[in-house]
Amino acid sequence: MIGVIGAGAWGTALAQAMASNGEDVVLWARDPAVADTINDSATNPAYLPGITLSPSVRATSRIGDLAAAEAWLVVTPAQAMGEVLRTAPAGDQPLILCCKGIEAGTRRLMSEVAPAARPRSPIAVLSGPTFAHEVAAGLPTAVTLACADPALGERLVQRIARPTFRPYLSDDVVGAEIGGAVKNVLAIACGVVAGARLGENGRASLIARGFAEMSRFGRARGARESTIAGLSGLGDLVLTCSSQRSRNFALGFGIGEGRTAAELLGDRRTVAEGAFTAPVLRAAADEAGIDMPVTAAVCDLLAGAQAADVIRTLLSRPLRAEA
Numbered sequence: 531m532i533g534v535i536g537a538g539a540w541g542t543a544l545a546q547a548m549a550s551n552g553e554d555v556v557l558w559a560r561d562p563a564v565a566d567t568i569n570d571s572a573t574n575p576a577y578l579p580g581i582t583l584s585p586s587v588r589a590t591s592r593i594g595d596l597a598a599a600e601a602w603l604v605v606t607p608a609q610a611m612g613e614v615l616r617t618a619p620a621g622d623q624p625l626i627l628c629c630k631g632i633e634a635g636t637r638r639l640m641s642e643v644a645p646a647a648r649p650r651s652p653i654a655v656l657s658g659p660t661f662a663h664e665v666a667a668g669l670p671t672a673v674t675l676a677c678a679d680p681a682l683g684e685r686l687v688q689r690i691a692r693p694t695f696r697p698y699l700s701d702d703v704v705g706a707e708i709g710g711a712v713k714n715v716l717a718i719a720c721g722v723v724a725g726a727r728l729g730e731n732g733r734a735s736l737i738a739r740g741f742a743e744m745s746r747f748g749r750a751r752g753a754r755e756s757t758i759a760g761l762s763g764l765g766d767l768v769l770t771c772s773s774q775r776s777r778n779f780a781l782g783f784g785i786g787e788g789r790t791a792a793e794l795l796g797d798r799r800t801v802a803e804g805a806f807t808a809p810v811l812r813a814a815a816d817e818a819g820i821d822m823p824v825t826a827a828v829c830d831l832l833a834g835a836q837a838a839d840v841i842r843t844l845l846s847r848p849l850r851a852e853a
């Protein structure tokens with residue numbers, strides 16, 4: 531049996547993907563009403579409308595019910611992960627961390643938060659181009675499964691692979707996490723370009739310059755170039771920077787159209803992780819002397835700056851060599 535912690539869009543989709551071969555899945559929802567609805571109707575209309583869940587997905591709001599699962603997929607918002615893991619039942623199950631973000635305040639990656647909350651559990655990171663609805667519908671994708679222990683990583687890859695869900699093994703945990711966290715910030719920027727009707731050229735340029743930022747930050751934190759250029763980095767960056775289905779892109783789109791970040795975030799029920807990651811990323815980059823102008827621009831927009839002013843500032847930076 532596999533446990534899934536968090537019954538939002540991605541947790542529910544992963545539960546469905548894991549259950550697609552009849553595997554028993556226990557899915558923890560913070561809200562008892564969400565767990566009841568999943569068990570009563572085999573749907574999660576609040577977070578993943580239009581998907582009928584397999585009968586082998588059983589939801590619970592009692593986190594102790596996860597004790598019997600042999601591994602846990604951890605799929606809470608990044609800012610809540612440490613707190614949720616501290617309330618989970620004792621044990622040494624491997625944790626597959628699926629949240630994409632950096633903890634505010636501590637500036638820790640999820641792979642640093644989890645062992646502090648749960649020292650006996652080994653960890654892996656799952657990240658890549660994965661819109662929840664597509665994965666739940668059985669459409670194909672490939673992801674990075676990063677684990678420092680190659681034997682455990684291989685075991686987990688075999689355990690979670692499904693015909694249309696292909697994990698590629700890596701030992702670069704930090705690299706996999708940085709791609710997932712940074713692309714959310716860059717997706718907000720690309721959404722602004724689209725919302726402000728600045729054209730496809732501008733969006734493609736921003737993806738490439740954003741990728742340069744992701745690479746610089748990754749290098750400084752010890753990530754491998756090949757990971758940043760892989761599924762969890764470039765793969766997810768391209769996906770999230772290209773579609774209104776991305777919550778981060780949609781947030782940026784609204785800002786580009788002239789609405790304020792505060793107003794857009796106030797309207798949200800679901801998480802746009804880039805809004806939390808951007809200020810932490812900017813602070814970490816500033817401290818380390820890493821140039822991240824797109825990230826800084828996103829922070830200014832989230833703080834209420836006018837899109838037109840921020841775009842003008844970005845475009846008037848001194849010309850420089852590309853590399």
Ligand SMILES: NC(=O)c1ccc[n+]([C@@H]2O[C@H](COP(=O)([O-])OP(=O)(O)OC[C@H]3O[C@@H](n4cnc5c(N)ncnc54)[C@H](O)[C@@H]3O)[C@@H](O)[C@H]2O)c1
Binds near residue numbers: 541559
């Ligand atoms: N949706 C996707 O397509 C997708 C794909 C890959 C990764 N992710 C990542 O997975 C993580 C979860 O995203 P999601 O799409 O499931 O989010 P979501 O907004 O759909 O759902 C968030 C879930 O977390 C719960 N929650 C909110 N605050 C909480 C708290 N303080 N403690 C515990 N639970 C809390 C909510 O009740 C909800 O069940 C994010 O880090 C996201 O970046 C999402």
Ligand SMILES: O=P(O)(O)OC[C@H](O)CO
Binds near residue numbers: 770801
């Ligand atoms: O909807 P977003 O922007 O949170 O993106 C979802 C996934 O991370 C895409 O891989």
